[in-house]
Amino acid sequence: MSIFLMMMAVFLVFVFLGIPVSFSIGLSTVAAVLAKGMPLAFVSQMAFTGLDSYTYLAIPMFILAGYLMETGGLSKRLVNFAASLVGNIHGGLGIITVLACAFFAAISGSSPGTVAAVGAMMIPPMVEKGYDRDFSAALTASAGSLGVLIPPSIPMVLYCIAGEVSIGEMFMAGFIPGFLMTAALALTTYVISKKNGYKSDEGEFEWKKVAASFKEAIWPLLAPVIILGGIYSGIFTPTEAAVVVVVYSMFVGLFITKELKVSDLPGILYKGAVTAGTTVFILAFAMAFSRYLTLNQIPQLIGSVILGITGNVHVILILFVLLCFVTGTFLETASQVLIYTPLFLPTLKGLGVSPLHFGILLTVGTMLGMMTPPVGINLFVAQGISGAKISKMTKAILPFLFVMLFVQILFVFFPGFSTFLPGLFSK
Template sequence: MSVGAAIGISFVVSLLLGMPIAISMGAASVVAIFISGLPITFLVQVMFEALNSFPLIAIPLFILAGGIMEKGGLSQRIVNIFMPLIGRTYGGLAVVTIMACMFFAAISGSGPPTVAAIGSIMIPSMLKQGYSANFSGAVTASGGTLGILIPPSVPMIIYGISSDTSIPRLFAAGIIPGIIVGTLLIAAAYLLSRRAGYRSEESRVDFAAFRVALREGFWALMAPVIILGGIYASIFTPTESAVVAVVYGLFVSTFVYRETSFAKLKEVFLFCATISGSILVIITTATVFGQILTLQNIPQELAAWIGSLSDNKYVILIIICLVLIFIGMWMDTIAQIILLTPVLLPVVIGLGVDPVHFGIIFVLCCEIGFLTPPLGVNLFVAMRLTGCSIESLSKSALPYVIVLILAIVLIIFLPQLTLWIPNLIYG
């Protein structure tokens, strides 16, 4: 049996047995190492090198910062800022949910924590106002996808490392697409709410309450300004900005809002350790898996086949996006980026596509994976918050999936939407 066949069979069998994606890739890698005759030290060396990266330190730190700011009252104050502006607008609470997700995304850097932080506040409010549980869960899960598009973004850090692309440029490139996707999601939530009749009959716009909430939430709003402003001003690196985010979150939640306790910090650290540990395990096993595939020339052959399909870069990008969306239904975002970036990047660069532009397209495709089962991580978080079935939430999230697909098409054909700010800042 060839090494390539052994990798494929063992990987598929592991997945069918219900093993996590990281264990499946690790098991397939071990099988390939024994069949190919590689020394077992190869496994250890590649795993060590995969984690021996300074930018990777930013991942657990951004997750930690997001957890601290959630438990420390920053997410609640972000929501409070928008609540007085609802009035009798159709879907007002849904709009607030997505806007709050946009702001919290600029702190957490990932999707599921954004859903958990904002959903725990907004879903009970929506249910109380008569919104259906399915609608509430779907709109929160959809807003949470912005956690990986609006900088800082953990998947962007992984893509930057995998593709040797500037992480600050990637962060800058995500700003306009993040605003566009957020606006489209808000429009979809409004139209769906109008059709369903979700509207507050008693609420009115209260500018006095808005001013009070804005004053109380000043420190919360300053978090993304400090984190991203420091990166774009070249005051500190993305990794250093993660440290700043943690320190800032601890300071504000402890000394300004005074909502931090040892019990809450213990919960945050346990959550951070669990999420970060799983991500780092995926990174190590995916790197080994990818190295073995490279030694077998599988990525090169796949890249050549994709390149032979068409000479039109837009056709190739659309084909790649369809493949990424399908794979995202089954594979974790981090593993997908590590495995497929070395395969796809040479193809799109050969067609004249900027690596930063492709990185944003890649992340947008990964967003859909958060809303599509059987993986659908954001849906599972929303399921725990609402008590709805994954099937009903998937159906309710379908309009937002369509919105994300439209956003991908828009970004593909208008690369200036992603490249304008990084070119303006970094030249």
């Protein structure tokens, strides 16, 4: 346990010194390996073998698909469809933003990508219609976090790889929690908008408008159907599904919407490679970190400590939720998933907690981390679009943050939200 505490101390010192998380994880592993007298080659070997998996191909493919859909005009059609569903109610533009983020989340798998795509289209109109700039940016940063909860989700893929959980079942587990979180954010937006007098001028709800916008949005809305339908029908694996959605996005952008140009592809490939490369770099060192913990039976020690405090599963899960909430302020998504999965999943499985249930709690924990400084990437993406100040955005985001934390605690006590659909479709 002393070696583990040293690892965490080294890791936290490097993080607070501003060293990139990937290097912080790698250097803490190197320190532990040297302290244990193990050969240094262990780190490079574990990093390489940890990445030597066919499943990892899904990560760059989902990232690339998100960029293709954004450039191909699919996100714009999703926003228009969301607008048709909202009538003349308080906070109409804000609720449209929440729904648009939910729709885009179902095709992108990326939270910052969702904020960028929807925020660029929704923040300027909200500010123009009298919405507070800080509120508009905070709302978009909050709703954009749905990108990791509503499948397909890159953090879910990482969790499934680290915890050896079925990606298809994990994706299915995200639907009900994703719907509930979307509803909670929309309701919060309505309450705040009514209090501040943010009215909508979208006009009355009309089925004719819904039908027309649905016709335009049918192509992007088909993407999650193709992904999950293909996986559950056995036509292709989750990794192959990621490749299929890339081809589908490119086809729709080039030949259906015709907003994606061949000349755009090099830039899209470059952005996708940079984003994926950063994620995979963290992944390599995190896998070495994880393998070291496993070989030295650190998860079993953590389990003994937890059970020494309490044997109540609900209390343990609430403590885990609070841990994610705190560490999410300085750990980014991939790091949280890849560090906490090997540490906590074995113990919780032994206590009868479904890996799908734990996966949803961990995923929501990463959502909250994306909204809190100093590592809250969604805040910085929304700030770049809106021009708002981070300090004021942080204050404006608090109502959404606490509502999402409350919903996450509800998930602790009602695991059926996560396990019902996978159980239904596995029969």
